[in-house]
Each structure stands twice: as C-alpha cells, then as structure tokens.
Amino acid sequence: MLRLDPLPLAASASNLLAAREQMAFTLGFHIVLSCLGVALPATILVANYVGLRRDDSDAMELARRWSKAMAVTFAVGAVTGTVLSFEFGLLWPRFMDRFGAAFGIAFAIEGIFFFLEAIFLAIYIYGWKRLSGWAHFWSGVPMVLTGIGGAFAVVAANGWMNQPQGFTLDAAGKVVDTNPVQVIFNPASGYEVPHMILAAYMVVGFGVASIYAAGMLKGRRDRLHRLGLLIPLTIACIATPIQLFVGDTAARAVADHQPAKFAGMECIQESGPDQTEYIGGICTSSGVKGAIPLPGLDSFLVGFSKNTEVTGLNDIPADERPPANTFLHLSFDAMVGIGTALLALGAWLAFVWWRRRDIPKTPWFLRAVAVSGAGAVLALWAGWIVTEVGRQPWIVQGYMRTAEAVTPAHGIWFSFALVLVLYAAIGTIAILVLRGMSKRWREGAAGPDTPYAPSAEATP
Amino acid sequence: MTRADVCAVVLWVGVTAYALFGGADFGGGFWDLVAGGAERGERPRAVIQRSLTPVWEANHVWLIFILVVLWTAFPPAFSAVMTTLYVPLALAALGIVLRGSGFAFRKSIEGLSGRRAAGATFAISSLLTPFFMGCVVGAIAAGNVPGGGDGPAFSSWLQPLPLLTGAMFVASGAYLAAVFLVGDARRAGDERLERYFARRALAAALVAGVAAAFGLVELHAEARYIFDRLTSEGLPLIVLSAACGLGVLTILIAATRRSAPASPWLLRPLAAGAVVAVIWGWGVAQFPYLVPTSLKITQSAAPPDTLSTVIVVFLAAAVLVLPALALLYWLSQQELLGE
Numbered sequence: 001m002l003r004l005d006p007l008p009l010a011a012s013a014s015n016l017l018a019a020r021e022q023m024a025f026t027l028g029f030h031i032v033l034s035c036l037g038v039a040l041p042a043t044i045l046v047a048n049y050v051g052l053r054r055d056d057s058d059a060m061e062l063a064r065r066w067s068k069a070m071a072v073t074f075a076v077g078a079v080t081g082t083v084l085s086f087e088f089g090l091l092w093p094r095f096m097d098r099f100g101a102a103f104g105i106a107f108a109i110e111g112i113f114f115f116l117e118a119i120f121l122a123i124y125i126y127g128w129k130r131l132s133g134w135a136h137f138w139s140g141v142p143m144v145l146t147g148i149g150g151a152f153a154v155v156a157a158n159g160w161m162n163q164p165q166g167f168t169l170d171a172a173g174k175v176v177d178t179n180p181v182q183v184i185f186n187p188a189s190g191y192e193v194p195h196m197i198l199a200a201y202m203v204v205g206f207g208v209a210s211i212y213a214a215g216m217l218k219g220r221r222d223r224l225h226r227l228g229l230l231i232p233l234t235i236a237c238i239a240t241p242i243q244l245f246v247g248d249t250a251a252r253a254v255a256d257h258q259p260a261k262f263a264g265m266e267c268i269q270e271s272g273p274d275q276t277e278y279i280g281g282i283c284t285s286s287g288v289k290g291a292i293p294l295p296g297l298d299s300f301l302v303g304f305s306k307n308t309e310v311t312g313l314n315d316i317p318a319d320e321r322p323p324a325n326t327f328l329h330l331s332f333d334a335m336v337g338i339g340t341a342l343l344a345l346g347a348w349l350a351f352v353w354w355r356r357r358d359i360p361k362t363p364w365f366l367r368a369v370a371v372s373g374a375g376a377v378l379a380l381w382a383g384w385i386v387t388e389v390g391r392q393p394w395i396v397q398g399y400m401r402t403a404e405a406v407t408p409a410h411g412i413w414f415s416f417a418l419v420l421v422l423y424a425a426i427g428t429i430a431i432l433v434l435r436g437m438s439k440r441w442r443e444g445a446a447g448p449d450t451p452y453a454p455s456a457e458a459t460p
Numbered sequence: 461m462t463r464a465d466v467c468a469v470v471l472w473v474g475v476t477a478y479a480l481f482g483g484a485d486f487g488g489g490f491w492d493l494v495a496g497g498a499e500r501g502e503r504p505r506a507v508i509q510r511s512l513t514p515v516w517e518a519n520h521v522w523l524i525f526i527l528v529v530l531w532t533a534f535p536p537a538f539s540a541v542m543t544t545l546y547v548p549l550a551l552a553a554l555g556i557v558l559r560g561s562g563f564a565f566r567k568s569i570e571g572l573s574g575r576r577a578a579g580a581t582f583a584i585s586s587l588l589t590p591f592f593m594g595c596v597v598g599a600i601a602a603g604n605v606p607g608g609g610d611g612p613a614f615s616s617w618l619q620p621l622p623l624l625t626g627a628m629f630v631a632s633g634a635y636l637a638a639v640f641l642v643g644d645a646r647r648a649g650d651e652r653l654e655r656y657f658a659r660r661a662l663a664a665a666l667v668a669g670v671a672a673a674f675g676l677v678e679l680h681a682e683a684r685y686i687f688d689r690l691t692s693e694g695l696p697l698i699v700l701s702a703a704c705g706l707g708v709l710t711i712l713i714a715a716t717r718r719s720a721p722a723s724p725w726l727l728r729p730l731a732a733g734a735v736v737a738v739i740w741g742w743g744v745a746q747f748p749y750l751v752p753t754s755l756k757i758t759q760s761a762a763p764p765d766t767l768s769t770v771i772v773v774f775l776a777a778a779v780l781v782l783p784a785l786a787l788l789y790w791l792s793q794q795e796l797l798g799e
Contacts, residue, residue, distance in 0.1 A: 426557070
C-alpha cells in the first residue's frame with residue numbers, strides 16, 4: 001500500500017498566497033471569456049437581425065463568423081468556469097464548509113441560467129444550416145437573457161461576499177438559518193451586477209470593434225469591416241456612459257459599506273472632511289507621493305460636499321486593512337481613467353455621426369478603436385482587483401478571513417504552476433485558432449471549419 | 461421524506477444524468493482514441509464528432525449541477541470530499557480543461573499535425589476524467605473520506621476499489637457511447653459502421669461487467685456497509701441492472717451476427733437502464749449516509765430555507781431545462797444541427 005500521506009502539512013501562509021494567486025489568475029482568465037458569453041450573443045443577434053430585416057448579406061456574414069468564434073470561446077469558457085467550481089472546494093474548502101449554505105444559493109440559480117445558455121447556444125451555433133432564418137434568430141434570443149441572468153447570479157454571490165446578509169450563526173459560528181432572498185438581493189448586488197453586465201458589453205463591444213478597426217487600418221475598407229466596426233462599437237458606446245454612472249454609484253456605496261476598501265483604493269490615511277482626491281501616485285503611511293492632488297474632490301465625490309467625512313485607514317484596525325494600497329489605488333485609477341477615455345471615444349463617434357452620418361475620417365479614430373478592446377479588458381481586470389484585493393483580509397467581509405478559508409492540502413504552488421502553463425497554452429492556441437479562422441474567411445478559402453458555413457442545400 | 465432527503469435525491473438525479481450523458485460523451489472520446497490511424501479511423505471519428513458536437517457542452521453542465529447542489533445543500537460533505545480527494549479531483553478537472561479545449565480547437569485549428577495534437581488531447585483526456593471521477597466515487601463508497609475532511613491525500617483512493625471503479629467508469633462510458641453510436645450509424649444508413657459499434661459495445665459491456673464483478677468482491681472486502689445493503693435493500697435494482705445488461709447483450713450479439721438489426725428504441729433504454737439501476741442501487745445502499753459511513757444526509761444538510769431553495773431551483777430546472785434539453789436532442793437527432 002502506498003503511504004505518501006504523512007508529508008508535513010504545507011505552511012498555511014505559503015498556501016494562502018499560492019491559493020490567492022491561482023484563484024486570481026484563473027478568475028482573470030475566465031472573466032474575459034465570460035464577458036464573451038454574456039454580451040457576444042446580443043452583438044451577434046443585432047447583426048443577425050439587421051441581416052434578416054434588411055436582407056443584408058454582410059451583416060449575416062458577420063453574425064455567422066461571430067457565432068463560429070463564439071463556439072470556440074464558449075467551450076473554453078465552459079471548462080475554465082468548471083475549474084473555478086472545483087477551486088471553491090480545492091482551494092477554499094473551509095469557506096464552502098462554513099458558508100456554502102448561504103453563498104451557494106445564488107450559484108444554484110446560476111446553474112439554471114448556464115444550462116439554458118449552453119443549450120440554446122448549441123442550437124444557435126449549429127442551427128445555421130438547417131433552421132429557417134427567423135426560427136434560428138429566435139433560438140438565439142434565450143442566450144441573451146440567460147447570459148444576463150447568469151451574470152446576475154454569479155455577481156450576486158460575489159456581492160454577498162462583500163456585503164453578507166441573510167443568515168444566522170450559532171455560537172460555534174455555524175450557519176443555522178438562511179434567508180435566500182436576502183442572500184441574493186444583498187446591497188452590493190444592486191450595483192455590482194449592473195456594473196459587471198455593462199462591463200461585459202463594453203469588453204465585447206470595444207473588443208470586437210477593435211479587431212475590425214485594426215483591419216481597416218491595414219486597408220480593408222470594405223462594407224463588411226465598416227459594419228463589423230459599427231455594430232459592436234455602437235453597443236459599447238451606449239453602455240459606457242451608463243457604466244460611468246453605475247460605477248460612480250458603486251464607489252459611493254463602497255465608501256459607505258466597506259470603508260476599509262475605499263480608504264485603501266483612495267489612499268486615505270486620516271479620517272475627516274475635505275479629503276483630497278489623488279490621481280496616480282504611491283501610497284505611503286505619511287500620504288500619497290507623486291500624485292496629482294485635487295483638494296476636496298474625494299469628499300465631494302462621496303457626499304456631494306467638501307465637508308463629507310470619509311473614513312481613513314487610521315480608523316481601521318491594522319489587521320483589517322487591505323494590503324497593497326498602491327496597487328489597489330492604481331488599479332482603481334486605471335479603471336476610471338480607461339472608462340473616461342472610452343467615454344470620450346464614444347462622444348467623438350457620436351458627434352461625427354450626428355454631423356456627417358459617418359465615422360471620423362482620421363486614422364487616429366481607428367487607432368483609438370483598435371486599442372479600445374485591450375483597454376476595456378484592462379479596466380475589467382483593474383475593477384476586479386479593486387473588488388477582490390480591496391476586500392482582503394476577508395473572504396466574507398467581517399465574518400471570515402481568507403486565511404481561515406484556505407485549504408491545508410499540499411501542492412498548491414505546484415497546481416498554480418501547472419495552471420499557469422496550461423492556461424498560457426490554451427490562451428495562445430485560442431488566439432491562434434481565432435486568427436486562423438479570420439484569415440481563412442478573408443481568403444474565402446475552404447478551411448477545416450467550412451462545414452459550418454451554409455451549403456447550397458441549406459438554402460431552400 | 462425530509463427536505464434533506466429530497467435534496468439528496470436531486471443530487472442523485474444529477475449524478476445519474478451526468479453518468480448517462482457525460483459518460484457517453486467520454487465514451488465517444490474513448491472510441492475516437494482507439495479508432496486507429498487517420499485513414500482507418502476517419503469514418504467512425506466523423507460519426508462520433510457529429511454526435512458529440514452539438515450536445516457535449518449541455519451534457520457537461522450536469523457536472524456543474526452536481527457540484528452546486530453538493531456545496532449548497534451539503535456543504536460539509538463537499539468540503540470533506542474536496543479536502544480528502546483533491547488529487548484525483550484536480551486530475552479530473554485537468555482532464556475536463558484539456559478535453560473541452562481540445563475538442564473546441566480540433567476542428568478549427570490549422571494544419572494536420574496541429575489538428576492531430578488537439579484531437580489526441582481530446583481523446584486521451586476523455587480517459588482521464590471518467591477514470592479519476594470513478595476513483596473519487598469508489599473512494600467515497602469505500603468509506604475512505606472522513607466526515608471532517610482532510611483525509612489522506614493518496615491512500616484514500618490509491619486502493620483496489622477506487623481504481624477498479626475508475627476502470628468501470630471508463631468501460632461503462634465506452635459501452636453507453638457505443639450503444640448510442642450504433643443508433644446514429646444506423647440512422648446514417650451505414651450498416652458496416654453499425655456492426656463496428658455493436659462489436660465495440662459488446663466488448664465494452666463485457667469489460668464493464670468483469671470490472672463490476674471484481675468490484676463486488678472488493679466491495680465485500682473494503683466497503684462492507686455498502687456490500688451488505690447492496691445485496692439486501694439494493695438487490696432489486698442490481699437484478700434490474702443485470703436484466704437490462706443481458707437484454708442489451710442479446711440484441712448486440714444478434715446485431716453483430718447480422719441476424720437482426722439492433723433497434724435503437726429498445727437498445728438505448730436498456731443500456732441506459734443498466735447504468736441507472738446501478739447508480740440508484742448504490743444510492744439505496746449508502747442511504748442514509750451521504751459520505752459512508754462518516755456523514756449522514758441529515759448531519760451535513762444546510763439550513764431548511766437553503767434546502768427549499770435547492771428544491772425550488774430543481775423544479776424550475778425540470779420545467780425550463782428539460783424541455784430545452786429535449787429540444788436540443790430532438791433537433792440533433794433530426795440532424796437539424798450540424799457544423
């Protein structure tokens with residue numbers, strides 16, 4: 001009999017770091033794919049609708065191409081999402097043991113949405129050939145709704161970690177009673193959910209548009225590229241101003257409910273009124289170095305008055321302060337900065353479109369769109385860093401520390417290394433595959449994926 | 461029946477569905493793996509790919525369903541299993557990642573060698589996941605998971621019963637897949653391929669049967685609680701499973717001898733019945749334990765309102781998801797979905 005077990009238990013501090021790194025990396029990878037799962041269906045259906053309504057073969061072709069790309073990204077997203085489900089147990093078993101009864105509720109609901117999305121996505125992706133035009137279009141509509149529903153449920157679960165409620169603990173700290181409605185509709189899900197759904201639409205809108213902008217910069221100025229730029233970009237430019245409003249509301253709610261997170265991300269050292277808003281810089285205990293200071297603005301943003309009291313880190317117990325304040329602060333600034341730049345990009349397009357019914361002629365517009373997709377992804381990551389790192393040292397704000405939640409199992413550094421290599425390979429191959437598909441479409445060549453394409457027999 | 465018992469039934473429904481549909485998917489990957497060189501294996505691989513492509517993701521969701529029900533309704537059991545069997549679980553998850561991405565990339569990747577690599581990844585990982593899932597199930601059944609978790613990382617599953625269960629999972633998935641593929645080949649009007657899969661179904665059924673027989677011996681030695689209950693309360697289900705299995709064997713032998721074409725309408729329910737009866741026999745045998753013999757269903761159950769939510773969600777899934785799934789399978793079987 002093999003007896004490998006009595007290895008010394010790994011030091012839990014080292015485990016905590018490894019588990020947090022692995023969770024952050026796998027979440028960061030998956031969140032981009034889940035944006036595609038949430039918002040790509042609507043983008044595709046807009047093109048599909050235009051194609052059917054106006055008998056527009058370019059729009060139809062775009063819808064068809066995007067759905068083929070979605071077949072790849074959704075598959076990878078489904079498996080990387082499964083990895084996260086395993087990680088809840090493999091990395092954070094103490095958390096699930098103690099709070100699964102409350103935290104899990106939103107996931108049970110998410111299960112239905114994900115199931116329905118997977119089913120209708122399969123019908124839509126593989127239905128191009130034989131289903132009639134409108135039947136096929138309507139088979140895609142549930143993807144849009146279930147994508148939004150799934151995002152709601154998952155982000156509500158995260159909201160619960162930030163503002164836990166809807167459960168009763170006994171003396172031993174065991175959950176003895178739950179109120180599922182309160183768990184799902186916790187105060188944080190009110191702003192986190194729309195913030196994430198809009199982020200998904202921005203990532204997909206700017207992301208898809210940036211691919212076509214890059215193509216146009218290479219001289220591909222056909223109608224297909226123009227439409228491929230305009231449809232997703234319009235969606236993203238509608239989402240952006242709403243996003244800035246939602247984000248602003250979210251920041252104020254964080255200031256109210258999670259003052260430690262807010263103080264960390266704004267580098268507020270001393271509680272009090274008339275707080276300076278710092279843009280950029282390095283956070284130190286004696287203040288922010290190298291930042292652009294805007295006196296009084298932070299208090300104003302929190303309470304619409306310079307006199308608003310804002311909690312500083314000095315009022316947070318040392319062992320409850322979030323780590324890596326400079327990193328938090330710069331992440332927050334990056335998110336807001338990129339969001340503002342994207343808003344300006346949308347305003348530029350809207351203005352020129354209003355005057356001339358055309359996109360801006362200068363190549364600088366296309367250059368800006370070409371980098372907007374990467375910008376939106378960076379803002380997405382920065383936002384999640386603020387949410388997750390800003391909640392530390394807690395896994396369930398005020399109730400359970402991340403250090404208490406981590407597994408005592410050994411080999412987490414090893415699994416993290418394996419995950420890094422594996423995901424790097426998968427990410428590279430996915431990009432190569434998508435680029436290969438796009439190249440074949442451009443050349444109109446019969447590549448290995450052409451069996452998807454409508455064949456002669458498909459058009460009755 | 462308490463709410464916790466209902467949730468345990470819900471969990472078992474998920475396990476059954478995953479074993480049937482997910483199992484058949486993995487089995488499809490197994491036959492892809494052993495189909496031989498690019499030329500020889502071309503036709504069976506084409507049928508396998510056509511059958512799997514539209515449905516594998518939906519089938520995979522049953523696993524998510526199982527995990528979610530387990531951690532929501534029975535958090536301590538989830539934690540106990542995860543902290544003990546993390547090695548085979550992580551390996552199963554690795555298989556899932558490789559398999560899904562290999563399958564997604566295989567048809568879109570450029571160049572024959574790249575497609576071969578993606579295809580091989582898909583096929584080999586189709587072995588990895590069911591084998592390690594089987595190890596997990598076998599280790600739980602053997603009573604190797606302590607109720608408080610943190611059981612031994614290796615000796616909990618590197619034992620005859622878990623390893624045999626892993627082999628049995630691979631074989632029964634291959635058996636289910638081959639039976640489903642007999643029907644698909646038949647619908648495609650390909651008699652040679654129909655016999656091809658009928659022979660393979662037969663072989664897989666025999667291997668699964670032998671593994672099950674050895675499993676019973678090991679069960680007697682390692683998991684006496686389960687063995688005793690399986691041969692008393694669970695006996696009708698085991699007899700039912702054996703009867704279904706014999707029915708399948710008869711039909712398949714006739715089909716391979718060309719004397720009578722196999723009717724998928726009879727073959728598929730019988731083949732599925734054999735697997736379903738074993739899973740429910742196992743469930744009956746370990747009742748009232750969720751993790752035998754350390755955690756009872758009631759001991760590990762979440763508070764009542766959480767359990768009610770799980771039940772309501774399950775009912776909603778029955779109303780919403782099952783018709784949608786039926787539509788997907790129907791469209792797929794009508795060949796209205798294709799690449």
